[in-house]
Each structure stands twice: as structure tokens, then as C-alpha cells.
Amino acid sequence: MAADDRSRSEAAKQRRQDQLQRWLGSETDRTGTELRDRPSTSGGRRARVCFAQGAVFMAACSAGDREEVSELLKQGADINHANVDGLTALHQACIDDNIDMVQFLVENGSEVNRGDNEGWTPLHAAASCGFIPIAKFLIDHGALVGAVNSEGELPLDVATEDAMERLLKAEIKKQGVDMENARREEERVMLRDAMAISAGRGTLTPHSITGATALHVAAAKGYMEVMKLLFQCGLDVDCKDCDGWTPLHAAAHWGQEEACSLLADNMCDMGAVNNVVRGKIPVPHCLP
The missing domain is CATH 1.25.40.20 (Ankyrin repeat-containing domain)
Incomplete structure (x- = not known):
């Protein structure tokens, strides 16, 4: 790994830690907790049902329960439902290294380039975790190697493994992505x-x-x-x-x-x- 690339990667990890630290204990964090703990009798009917369904859907995805996930989708669950910090079930499946759920979600309509509140796409998540099979699958299904997060970072910039860097650099070259233009x-x-x-x-x-x-x-x-x-x-x-x-x-x-x-x-x-x-x-x- 080149020195400037390594420096960028370390800086990216530090900024992500700072972002997460800011979010923990914040008003938006507490709001999310309050919503999760709110009794089912509170609030308007539509908002309560939508939130409950979204929470159940993401929990089912995290558990890898395809049968329940399929049933919830039939009942109208939003496959792109996001939690309070913008993470979708696809983001979480990438973070959890659950390629089976990643494939299921993408094949059923999950947005592969959806960003969380910090602009991190599922490919950013897979790249930062070093999960190559997931990154390959996402790229094959339309994930943008030139997508930038809120810090102007490409998935390559947050990659921490040499193998992941090689994969992303090869794809960037293949697609003719101008990295500096993408960052700007x-x-x-x-x-x-x-x-x-x-x-x-x-x-x-x-x-x-x-x-x-x-x-x-x-x-x-x-x-x-x-x-x-x-x-x-x-x-x-x-x-x-x-x-x-x-x-x-x-x-x-x-x-x-x-x-x-x-x-x-x-x-x-x-x-x-x-x-x-x-x-x-x-x-x-x-x-x-």
C-alpha cells in the first residue's frame, strides 16, 4: 500500500470513529432509543405501524430469517427502511458479513448505492470491513466505485485490506473513474x-x-x-x-x-x- 493511500485510509478510519462518537448520546441517538422503547399504544396509528414494521424487518434481516423477511415484504415492509442513523438492512448485512442476506436483499430491490447519514454506501461498509465477496457482488449489481461519502471519500479510501484495495483499484481503472473528480x-x-x-x-x-x-x-x-x-x-x-x-x-x-x-x-x-x-x-x- 502506498504511503499516501495508507495515510488516507488511517485518516478515514479516525474520522469515522469521530462521526460515531459524535452520534452516540446525541439528540438523534436518544430520539431513536425513545422510538424503539415507545409503547405500541402511543402516537398515530400509521407512524406506529410503519416504525414497528421497519424495526421488525431489520431485525429479521439481521437474524438471517429469509422466510420472515419474505413475509414482511409481502405485507408491505420497505426493503430500504433506514434506522435513525440512516443504515438500511443492506448496510447491516454488509457489516455483518452476511453475503446470503446481501444477495437476497439486492435481488429483491435494495438500493445498492443508498447512503447512510454520513453518506456511506453498502460498498463503503464492505470495503472498510474487508469483505471481498460482498464487495464483488455489490459491484456486479451496480454499486458505484466512484460514490463518495460525506467526507468526500471513495470506498477505496476507507479500505483497510490490500486485497480490497486491489479489487477497487482494478474496478476504478476498468470503469475509467476519475477519483479526484469524484471526491470533488x-x-x-x-x-x-x-x-x-x-x-x-x-x-x-x-x-x-x-x-x-x-x-x-x-x-x-x-x-x-x-x-x-x-x-x-x-x-x-x-x-x-x-x-x-x-x-x-x-x-x-x-x-x-x-x-x-x-x-x-x-x-x-x-x-x-x-x-x-x-x-x-x-x-x-x-x-x-
């Missing part, structure tokens, strides 16, 4: 969308689960031109996600010093406190 795709899309909004041809909608805005994402990744356009659109510099994180929290957490400075120049609240760590303010991470 998210920024290009966000810039295009921000330009459309600035011209009055679109609207800004926070993430349905996390409450994060485009400004949170741009700040976390240092997309400076996107941030500048979003400021022109009048987006609140101190907007908060469901965990109380402002864009400054996001920029500070991911070490984006230039983004921190730009937020400060736009009069963000330097003493903002989130909901996850009491008294946590973003300033010390990247500003004097």
Missing part, C-alpha cells in the same frame, strides 16, 4: 445548488433527521465559495442542528480554520453551546 463532486453540486438558491431558483431544507443545513456541511468541509454564497442567500450564520451544533461547531470540530475565520467575519456567536457536551464552545479548536 459534492462540492461542485453544493456550489451549483447554492448558485441556484442565490438566483431564486431553489430553497434550503435542513436534513430531515439531523437538522444540519448546507452551511453546516460546507463549514465542516471547508467549502469556502459555497459558504460565501449561502451567506448571500441570508442563511442564519448561527443555525443549529438537532444536537445544537452551529456551523462554527462543525468547522471547529473538523479543523477548518479558514471556515472558522469566515464565520467569525460574518459575526457568528463565538460562545455558542451545543446540546451534547454541556459548556462546549467551539472557539478553542481552531481560532486564537
Whole structure:
């Protein structure tokens, strides 16, 4: 493995750990637990039934019970149902190294390129775990080797095994994927969308689960031109996600010093406190 590839892989693993650590104990994490523990008599009928069915479906998939999974699908279960952090049954089957369930789900309509809340596709999951047969199957059934997660990482970037790297590099070469262009795709899309909004041809909608805005994402990744356009659109510099994180929290957490400075120049609240760590303010991470 080349030194720069190894460095990228180690950085990817560390960022994933940071992502998971942020999620644990967060408002969205607790919301998911509350939903799982909620008595069946609470809430509206439709929401209760849908959630219960989705939870049962994912449990059946995890148990490898094809008969029950098939029956639930006949009853209308959503094969692409996702839990609170965006994982589908296909993601979980990849993580569990359950190729039989992976094959069953894909053959019955699971979305092979569906991303979780961090943009990780099932192929990202298989690549990071080193499960080559699953990765091969996913690729043969349309998984994109050029798909990027929320960190702009390809499945190759999160692969930790030499054999997995060889497989993905061979497929990238076969498909003619420009890796650097793929990694920059998210920024290009966000810039295009921000330009459309600035011209009055679109609207800004926070993430349905996390409450994060485009400004949170741009700040976390240092997309400076996107941030500048979003400021022109009048987006609140101190907007908060469901965990109380402002864009400054996001920029500070991911070490984006230039983004921190730009937020400060736009009069963000330097003493903002989130909901996850009491008294946590973003300033010390990247500003004097």
C-alpha cells in the first residue's frame, strides 16, 4: 500500500470513529432509543405501524430469517427502511458479513448505492470491513466505485485490506473513474445548488433527521465559495442542528480554520453551546 493511500485510509478510519462518537448520546441517538422503547399504544396509528414494521424487518434481516423477511415484504415492509442513523438492512448485512442476506436483499430491490447519514454506501461498509465477496457482488449489481461519502471519500479510501484495495483499484481503472473528480463532486453540486438558491431558483431544507443545513456541511468541509454564497442567500450564520451544533461547531470540530475565520467575519456567536457536551464552545479548536 502506498504511503499516501495508507495515510488516507488511517485518516478515514479516525474520522469515522469521530462521526460515531459524535452520534452516540446525541439528540438523534436518544430520539431513536425513545422510538424503539415507545409503547405500541402511543402516537398515530400509521407512524406506529410503519416504525414497528421497519424495526421488525431489520431485525429479521439481521437474524438471517429469509422466510420472515419474505413475509414482511409481502405485507408491505420497505426493503430500504433506514434506522435513525440512516443504515438500511443492506448496510447491516454488509457489516455483518452476511453475503446470503446481501444477495437476497439486492435481488429483491435494495438500493445498492443508498447512503447512510454520513453518506456511506453498502460498498463503503464492505470495503472498510474487508469483505471481498460482498464487495464483488455489490459491484456486479451496480454499486458505484466512484460514490463518495460525506467526507468526500471513495470506498477505496476507507479500505483497510490490500486485497480490497486491489479489487477497487482494478474496478476504478476498468470503469475509467476519475477519483479526484469524484471526491470533488459534492462540492461542485453544493456550489451549483447554492448558485441556484442565490438566483431564486431553489430553497434550503435542513436534513430531515439531523437538522444540519448546507452551511453546516460546507463549514465542516471547508467549502469556502459555497459558504460565501449561502451567506448571500441570508442563511442564519448561527443555525443549529438537532444536537445544537452551529456551523462554527462543525468547522471547529473538523479543523477548518479558514471556515472558522469566515464565520467569525460574518459575526457568528463565538460562545455558542451545543446540546451534547454541556459548556462546549467551539472557539478553542481552531481560532486564537
